[in-house]
Amino acid sequence: MKPQDDVSHYVPAHKVPQIDATSRVARFFTVLQDGRAGGALVLLPDSKSCYVSGRSLGTAVLARGKTDGMKAASELSIHAYFSALELTIPVTRTNLDPQSDISVLALGKDAPYEVHRVLEDGCVTGLLFTHESLRDSVLTNPPVWICADGDENDKYDSGYCSYCPEPLDRMKTS
Amino acid sequence: MIKALFAQIEGVLQKEFLFAAFLPTLVFSSVCFATFALMVGFSPMLIWAQGQSTAEQVVIPAVASLAIVVAAYVLSGIRPFLWRLWSGQVSLFILAPFLRIGESWTRVRRQRLVAESNQPHQWAEMPDWFRGQCAKPVWDVSGARPIATAQQIYVATSVLRRLDPSMGVQTVKERLDRSFIALVKGYDCKSLKNLYRDITGKLSDWKDEERVSQNEILWRLDRQFGRPECARATRLGNVVESYQTYSSTRYEMEPEIFWPHLQQYIGGSTMKGMLENARTILDFALAMASFGVLYAVACLIGGPWLAVNDRLWLGLAAVGIVCSILFYRVAVFAAEQFGDLFRACFDLYRFSLLEAFRREMPANLSGEKVSWQQLSQLLVYGKSPDFPLKHPVTSPVSIPP
Numbered sequence: 268m269k270p271q272d273d274v275s276h277y278v279p280a281h282k283v284p285q286i287d288a289t290s291r292v293a294r295f296f297t298v299l300q301d302g303r304a305g306g307a308l309v310l311l312p313d314s315k316s317c318y319v320s321g322r323s324l325g326t327a328v329l330a331r332g333k334t335d336g337m338k339a340a341s342e343l344s345i346h347a348y349f350s351a352l353e354l355t356i357p358v359t360r361t362n363l364d365p366q367s368d369i370s371v372l373a374l375g376k377d378a379p380y381e382v383h384r385v386l387e388d389g390c391v392t393g394l395l396f397t398h399e400s401l402r403d404s405v406l407t408n409p410p411v412w413i414c415a416d417g418d419e420n421d422k423y424d425s426g427y428c429s430y431c432p433e434p435l436d437r438m439k440t441s
Numbered sequence: 442m443i444k445a446l447f448a449q450i451e452g453v454l455q456k457e458f459l460f461a462a463f464l465p466t467l468v469f470s471s472v473c474f475a476t477f478a479l480m481v482g483f484s485p486m487l488i489w490a491q492g493q494s495t496a497e498q499v500v501i502p503a504v505a506s507l508a509i510v511v512a513a514y515v516l517s518g519i520r521p522f523l524w525r526l527w528s529g530q531v532s533l534f535i536l537a538p539f540l541r542i543g544e545s546w547t548r549v550r551r552q553r554l555v556a557e558s559n560q561p562h563q564w565a566e567m568p569d570w571f572r573g574q575c576a577k578p579v580w581d582v583s584g585a586r587p588i589a590t591a592q593q594i595y596v597a598t599s600v601l602r603r604l605d606p607s608m609g610v611q612t613v614k615e616r617l618d619r620s621f622i623a624l625v626k627g628y629d630c631k632s633l634k635n636l637y638r639d640i641t642g643k644l645s646d647w648k649d650e651e652r653v654s655q656n657e658i659l660w661r662l663d664r665q666f667g668r669p670e671c672a673r674a675t676r677l678g679n680v681v682e683s684y685q686t687y688s689s690t691r692y693e694m695e696p697e698i699f700w701p702h703l704q705q706y707i708g709g710s711t712m713k714g715m716l717e718n719a720r721t722i723l724d725f726a727l728a729m730a731s732f733g734v735l736y737a738v739a740c741l742i743g744g745p746w747l748a749v750n751d752r753l754w755l756g757l758a759a760v761g762i763v764c765s766i767l768f769y770r771v772a773v774f775a776a777e778q779f780g781d782l783f784r785a786c787f788d789l790y791r792f793s794l795l796e797a798f799r800r801e802m803p804a805n806l807s808g809e810k811v812s813w814q815q816l817s818q819l820l821v822y823g824k825s826p827d828f829p830l831k832h833p834v835t836s837p838v839s840i841p842p
Contacts (some may be wrong), residue, residue, distance in 0.1 A: 338569075416582055418634065425568070429641060430634040432576040 337426030543674025733765025
């Protein structure tokens with residue numbers, strides 16, 4: 268089977284936003300919102316990258332915000348949260364050709380959590396996730412932030428609600 | 442002999458010579474000739490040309506062409522002088538007072554920008570202040586308070602629309618306090634949420650605009666001015682100073698010392714080509730600006746000897762000055778472009794140069810600065826503390842049996 272035919276594991280590259288690990292965490296959620304994606308590729312300083320879902324980073328940010336305050340939590344870089352993240356999947360350097368047979372790869376529930384790049388003429392055309400749940404996390408809606416008064420916010424910004432002075436203390440993911 | 446001749450022709454056909462020296466000389470000669478023809482009249486000149494013998498008709502254009510090429514060579518030779526002249530580095534007796542005035546004005550402009558860049562960020566804390574003013578218990582959505590009327594919300598919205606960053610922080614705070622915050626204190630806040638969002642959005646925008654504006658000032662200080670003690674009278678001179686201080690402020694590399702070395706390591710024809718193009722445009726523009734001034738001076742001094750027509754000569758001199766100003770502006774733009782490439786060369790190729798000096802690759806920026814300082818001391822003063830050298834590992838040479 269060709270990588271792009273495996274719709275339960277393959278996602279075209281343009282549907283996965285990318286962001287630098289040194290960016291502020293609030294920017295991560297803005298990028299997810301702009302790309303209508305549930306996760307993004309985070310580019311690390313050593314030219315590696317890893318996949319981070321909005322849900323896992325959001326959980327880490329909320330936990331940090333409860334101890335340090337939401338404003339301080341929103342100003343940290345994405346990289347600062349890496350140790351606290353539930354799941355960061357390094358993108359492996361396995362370069363798959365669109366014509367290659369992926370039956371040799373371990374896919375499914377028992378497979379290790381991995382992301383493979385699909386390259387055509389040197390350009391990344393898509394990503395192949397070894398787990399269906401990972402692929403689904405990309406295609407879900409970005410997290411919605413909810414304040415103590417129940418107002419829903421698309422963006423995280425300063426860690427406070429846009430409609431009232433309350434901090435954003437919950438997250439809703441679909 | 443033939444080889445030497447071809448080498449000379451190749452030199453003449455070089456892009457740098459053609460555009461930076463030959464073309465400006467040709468344009469200047471043509472303009473001077475046209476001005477002369479305008480004075481004498483085109484018909485008498487045509488009659489004079491037709492009256493020449495066949496040999497003279499061949500020799501005169503050939504001699505004129507040769508004169509233009511020679512003049513172009515002279516111009517090519519004095520390019521460094523022109524560069525220094527327009528950069529405000531040639532303190533001739535006549536120019537000295539003007540240069541001093543220009544340098545003082547540059548220092549004033551620089552100080553103004555420094556003062557602006559040191560201004561406190563007045564809008565940075567404003568969104569937090571506003572949130573703090575509206576925070577609980579002032580913010581109440583329990584339903585215990587009355588709901589604000591549409592008229593009250595409309596009035597608060599009108600006040601918000603008229604808010605402007607030029608009003609200053611204190612005035613904006615007072616107006617918000619009298620309008621929106623007063624509503625928040627007395628009424629149920631559910632109906633005020635959209636207005637709250639608009640105000641926080643506006644305050645955040647001002648905060649961002651202020652930050653961008655401050656960054657722009659810092660960028661201008663970095664790109665348009667050199668060190669305070671190296672203030673130049675002209676804009677071109679300051680742009681040149683700015684890019685010449687770049688490598689020393691970033692990496693402790695003295696640009697005048699290391700630039701000739703670094704040029705040997707500029708990889709790829711693209712960067713070299715871009716550098717040459719920017720330099721050629723700069724030289725062309727400076728040559729044209731110089732000819733503009735020369736033409737204006739020639740019109741004012743030599744013109745009245747040809748024909749008594751003050752208005753005409755003043756007009757032509759003005760045209761020369763306007764052209765000179767326009768080409769000077771092109772030169773400043775080209776110098777900025779050249780400066781960007783000059784900086785990029787130090788950023789990209791300095792490690793190749795460090796390797797060529799057989800220095801250990803530094804682990805961090807501070808280590809790199811120490812390496813360049815030591816090399817500068819060695820190259821400039823001939824004195825430097827002893828430092829280790831790292832030679833590349835060479836494979837053993839196999840001796841044939």
